Amino acid sequence: MTTPDFRLIDSTLRDGSHAISHQYNPEEVVAIVKGLDHAGVQVIEIAHGDGLGGSSFNYGFSKVDEKELIAQACAATTNAKIACLLLPGIGLADDLRDVKELGVGMARIATHCTEADISEQHIKTSKSLGMETIGFMMMAHMNSPEGLVEEALKMQTYGADAIYFADSAGAMTTEDVRRRVNALVNALDIPVGVHAHNNLSMAVANSIAAYEEGATNLDGTSAGLGAGAGNCPTEILAAVSDKYGITTGVNVLALMDVAEEIVRPLMPRQQVIDRAGLILGYAGVYGSFLLHSQRAAERYNVSQAEILLELGRRKVVGGQEDMIIDVALDLAKKHAEAEKK
Amino acid sequence: MVKMLRSDVLDLVALVGIDPDSDGLARARKNGIQAPHTGPDWVLENASDIDMIFDATSAYVHVRHYKQYAAAGITAIDLTPAARGPKVIPPVNLYDHLDAPNVNLVTCGGQATTPMVYAIRRVIDELPYAEMISTVASKSAGPGTRQNIDEFTKTTSTALREIGGATKSKAIMVLNPAEPPIMMRNTVFAGIPEGADHAAILSSIHEMAAEVSKYVPGYRLKNEPVIEEGPFHTPGGVVPHRAVVLLEVEGAGDYLPEYAGNLDIMTAAAMRVGEAIAISRASREASA
Numbered sequence: 155m156t157t158p159d160f161r162l163i164d165s166t167l168r169d170g171s172h173a174i175s176h177q178y179n180p181e182e183v184v185a186i187v188k189g190l191d192h193a194g195v196q197v198i199e200i201a202h203g204d205g206l207g208g209s210s211f212n213y214g215f216s217k218v219d220e221k222e223l224i225a226q227a228c229a230a231t232t233n234a235k236i237a238c239l240l241l242p243g244i245g246l247a248d249d250l251r252d253v254k255e256l257g258v259g260m261a262r263i264a265t266h267c268t269e270a271d272i273s274e275q276h277i278k279t280s281k282s283l284g285m286e287t288i289g290f291m292m293m294a295h296m297n298s299p300e301g302l303v304e305e306a307l308k309m310q311t312y313g314a315d316a317i318y319f320a321d322s323a324g325a326m327t328t329e330d331v332r333r334r335v336n337a338l339v340n341a342l343d344i345p346v347g348v349h350a351h352n353n354l355s356m357a358v359a360n361s362i363a364a365y366e367e368g369a370t371n372l373d374g375t376s377a378g379l380g381a382g383a384g385n386c387p388t389e390i391l392a393a394v395s396d397k398y399g400i401t402t403g404v405n406v407l408a409l410m411d412v413a414e415e416i417v418r419p420l421m422p423r424q425q426v427i428d429r430a431g432l433i434l435g436y437a438g439v440y441g442s443f444l445l446h447s448q449r450a451a452e453r454y455n456v457s458q459a460e461i462l463l464e465l466g467r468r469k470v471v472g473g474q475e476d477m478i479i480d481v482a483l484d485l486a487k488k489h490a491e492a493e494k495k
Numbered sequence: 496m497v498k499m500l501r502s503d504v505l506d507l508v509a510l511v512g513i514d515p516d517s518d519g520l521a522r523a524r525k526n527g528i529q530a531p532h533t534g535p536d537w538v539l540e541n542a543s544d545i546d547m548i549f550d551a552t553s554a555y556v557h558v559r560h561y562k563q564y565a566a567a568g569i570t571a572i573d574l575t576p577a578a579r580g581p582k583v584i585p586p587v588n589l590y591d592h593l594d595a596p597n598v599n600l601v602t603c604g605g606q607a608t609t610p611m612v613y614a615i616r617r618v619i620d621e622l623p624y625a626e627m628i629s630t631v632a633s634k635s636a637g638p639g640t641r642q643n644i645d646e647f648t649k650t651t652s653t654a655l656r657e658i659g660g661a662t663k664s665k666a667i668m669v670l671n672p673a674e675p676p677i678m679m680r681n682t683v684f685a686g687i688p689e690g691a692d693h694a695a696i697l698s699s700i701h702e703m704a705a706e707v708s709k710y711v712p713g714y715r716l717k718n719e720p721v722i723e724e725g726p727f728h729t730p731g732g733v734v735p736h737r738a739v740v741l742l743e744v745e746g747a748g749d750y751l752p753e754y755a756g757n758l759d760i761m762t763a764a765a766m767r768v769g770e771a772i773a774i775s776r777a778s779r780e781a782s783a
Contacts, residue, residue, distance in 0.1 A: 476739075
């Protein structure tokens with residue numbers, strides 16, 4: 155077998171968890187891991203959508219304890235490495251110790267794209283446990299290429315094995331991605347990866363552009379299952395890569411089977427770019443706010459689009475889901491006052 | 496320092512630093528306050544003149560010196576996360592530890608949210624689960640917090656249980672880099688069991704907000720507290736409702752900018768505790 159040109163990391167069981175409100179059960183986890191592993195995916199990420207320890211009022215409670223699901227995933231895989239994501243401030247270094255015991259081989263430590271220095275404790279812990287460790291910068295459209303380089307260099311200093319940036323709001327054009335990947339590849343000594351979202355229908359194109367600029371790790375989720383309008387769909391990324399003559403090392407047809415036969419049947423809604431999804435990308439709002447803002451809009455009888463636009467204006471970052479309620483209450487108050495007049 | 500100069504109860508002996516060129520020390524000197532830069536050593540050398548120290552160094556420095564302060568008869572109000580003494584949240588347990596040689600002020604987020612968890616707990620039989628999210632402006636989070644964010648979340652979470660009265664708890668911290676910097680925001684979610692008196696919960700929250708704002712003037716309910724319908728599958732069991740308390744803390748702007756409400760609530764709580772200890776001691780000495 156030829157060496158793949160990039161490494162595919164599938165996050166159906168982590169980012170995909172947002173789209174099903176963190177309701178995975180062990181049977182679904184085992185079926186997805188076996189399917190992806192069989193298709194040749196090298197890394198499978200699993201955790202609550204907001205990373206280890208994310209189960210909460212603020213982000214939604216997991217139906218089944220993520221550590222039980224992680225243990226099932228580790229037992230079900232033959233070749234694929236199992237990865238976890240952790241956001242400092244939400245998950246703890248102790249969580250990394252726990253998942254290492256369960257058989258996890260990679261930890262991605264995620265921070266907002268200007269706050270890399272809160273990852274030091276967790277990157278060092280992960281490295282000392284012997285896990286492959288990736289520094290993961292979220293909402294990367296909110297920082298310049300130069301700014302991202304500065305943050306990435308910190309993570310490199312802490313010992314990260316690779317650096318990712320995530321277009322968490324699905325807000326980037328291909329040019330935005332190219333400039334950032336190019337700057338990182340030139341400045342870092344370690345590999346670069348990109349995690350794309352599809353709110354502007356750019357996820358696959360942006361991932362290919364990232365590869366062309368030198369990114370050697372790319373993220374996808376089966377059927378695009380994920381926050382906002384969804385992620386870069388793993389099976390489409392693999393198919394398009396084939397068309398470009400880029401070697402992925404995965405079986406495209408087997409990935410299509412996973413998407414069609416295992417993942418689509420468990421999706422409460424298909425990943426389409428509806429108005430709310432498009433607004434996320436257009437206003438640059440964190441993708442996992444989608445379902446939370448929908449619930450708040452229904453609860454307080456206000457417009458979801460207005461909530462998302464106001465969150466964009468307030469420059470909220472990933473993790474501030476509580477501000478959705480704050481904005482919904484402000485809007486409800488404003489409407490009530492307008493009616494009085 | 497600015498708060499202390501306003502106090503009728505405490506006399507500021509010195510502002511002690513470690514950097515001779517520090518801006519804060521220079522300001523102290525301008526105000527006629529002595530401002531040595533030799534750190535804890537200076538405090539111990541001058542122990543006979545000092546009854547109380549407000550320690551805002553770091554957990555590491557506090558742990559190295561707290562026994563010496565106690566041996567020298569200096570009461571330590573610990574603003575670091577060292578947590579060597581009992582935790583104090585003024586509106587909940589201010590008067591429980593007036594004789595302790597060392598009291599700890601938890602974290603800024605703990606000072607902002609534990610009173611609300613307690614306010615809910617005191618009007619219901621059981622509070623199975625409480626959660627707080629603290630969002631602070633990136634500019635107001637120093638390197639100590641950034642290098643050990645787990646310490647913040649763990650210490651805060653413990654306070655929600657031990658002092659707030661929740662059975663289970665979780666604390667989350669988020670940094671927001673927006674310019675101009677955002678005010679400190681804290682949100683409390685509490686799982687409300689079947690049969691709870693919702694009106695009593697809401698009025699208890701309002702009373703507590705008034706209580707805290709007596710010593711932290713910038714502390715306020717950003718929106719009316721609400722009780723939302725579930726069910727919610729919390730780690731403490733399934734509950735039919737949750738209370739949501741949205742708080743904002745604006746700093747007094749004494750020395751630090753207004754967005755640094757996280758730092759201001761700590762210094763305000765420290766003053767409240769320090770004054771209470773001083774008053775209690777004075778009245779005991781007077782009656783002895």
